[in-house]
Amino acid sequence: MTVAEIANKLGLTLKCGEDGADREVTGGYVGDLLSLVMGKAQSGNAWVTIQTNINIMAVASLTDVAMIILAEGLSPDPNTAKRSDMEGIPVYSSEKTAFDIVCELKDLV
Amino acid sequence: MSEPLMVLHYDVDGTDFTVAGEASGAVKKVLKQLGVGAEVIRKVAIAMYECEINMVIHAHGGTIDVEIRPESVRMIHKDVGPGIPDVEKAMQAGFSTASQQVRELGFGAGMGLPNMKKYTDEMKITTELGKGTIVDMTVYMK
Numbered sequence: 001m002t003v004a005e006i007a008n009k010l011g012l013t014l015k016c017g018e019d020g021a022d023r024e025v026t027g028g029y030v031g032d033l034l035s036l037v038m039g040k041a042q043s044g045n046a047w048v049t050i051q052t053n054i055n056i057m058a059v060a061s062l063t064d065v066a067m068i069i070l071a072e073g074l075s076p077d078p079n080t081a082k083r084s085d086m087e088g089i090p091v092y093s094s095e096k097t098a099f100d101i102v103c104e105l106k107d108l109v
Numbered sequence: 110m111s112e113p114l115m116v117l118h119y120d121v122d123g124t125d126f127t128v129a130g131e132a133s134g135a136v137k138k139v140l141k142q143l144g145v146g147a148e149v150i151r152k153v154a155i156a157m158y159e160c161e162i163n164m165v166i167h168a169h170g171g172t173i174d175v176e177i178r179p180e181s182v183r184m185i186h187k188d189v190g191p192g193i194p195d196v197e198k199a200m201q202a203g204f205s206t207a208s209q210q211v212r213e214l215g216f217g218a219g220m221g222l223p224n225m226k227k228y229t230d231e232m233k234i235t236t237e238l239g240k241g242t243i244v245d246m247t248v249y250m251k
């Protein structure tokens with residue numbers, strides 16, 4: 001399933017980086033501690049987090065995740081959004097908790 | 110060891126979190142252009158980012174020299190920060206002296222050095238208190 005299809009199914013709000021919306025998503029990872037995400041997230045993953053600062057884009061880019069989903073209705077910081085647009089790694093937001101997001105993701109990836 | 114195909118040099122600004130990851134991002138791009146395998150690129154990118162960000166949050170920045178050879182990628186990170194008092198302890202998963210301020214940004218899990226160890230084939234830390242730290246890592250191409 002692609003990033004855009006998942007966003008549609010989960011009712012996510014696109015915040016930035018829409019150029020990457022056609023990418024295929026394979027699996028996912030949840031976490032807010034960047035060096036854990038760095039070591040564990042895999043290429044093509046959907047990454048669910050509550051971190052919004054610019055460093056999530058470095059981690060997303062280097063681990064090659066397909067999308068970032070911000071839980072709890074959070075929005076990316078302005079420089080995070082800029083970097084997301086530059087790299088074409090989409091950041092979405094959901095009002096739901098990380099737990100609820102993952103429960104819905106489970107059957108899709 | 111053969112002659113490097115390419116040598117790259119980066120200065121890492123120790124005051125700006127927002128640019129950390131630039132050097133590792135740039136090296137990732139170069140390796141991709143050279144046709145290096147995805148698994149090797151992933152290892153280099155992870156190890157280099159962790160080391161780069163450590164130089165920013167623990168050591169006021171520094172320099173990175175990268176040597177790309179047909180058989181390996183070597184990354185030498187040098188800083189003139191405070192040094193590491195107990196390297197063995199610092200290498201333990203979960204050990205961190207990160208400030209509250211950087212913890213709020215998502216750093217401080219104490220997994221950076223363990224990640225570097227895990228994703229590289231050779232890793233050597235040379236450190237002197239009050240002088241600085243050199244982290245020298247190599248990832249083999251195959």
Ligand SMILES: Nc1ncnc2c1ncn2[C@@H]1O[C@H](COP(=O)(O)OP(=O)(O)OP(=O)(O)O)[C@@H](O)[C@H]1O
Nearest residue numbers: 035163167168199205206216217218219220221222
């Ligand atoms: N270049 C350095 N100069 C001085 N101290 C360092 C340096 N690199 C690491 N350290 C010390 O080693 C500790 C462990 O480093 P490590 O990268 O594993 O964890 P961290 O940076 O604290 O957290 P994380 O990497 O998980 O965000 C640091 O908290 C710090 O005390």
Ligand SMILES: [Mg+2]
Nearest residue numbers: 159163221222
């Ligand atoms: Mg670290």
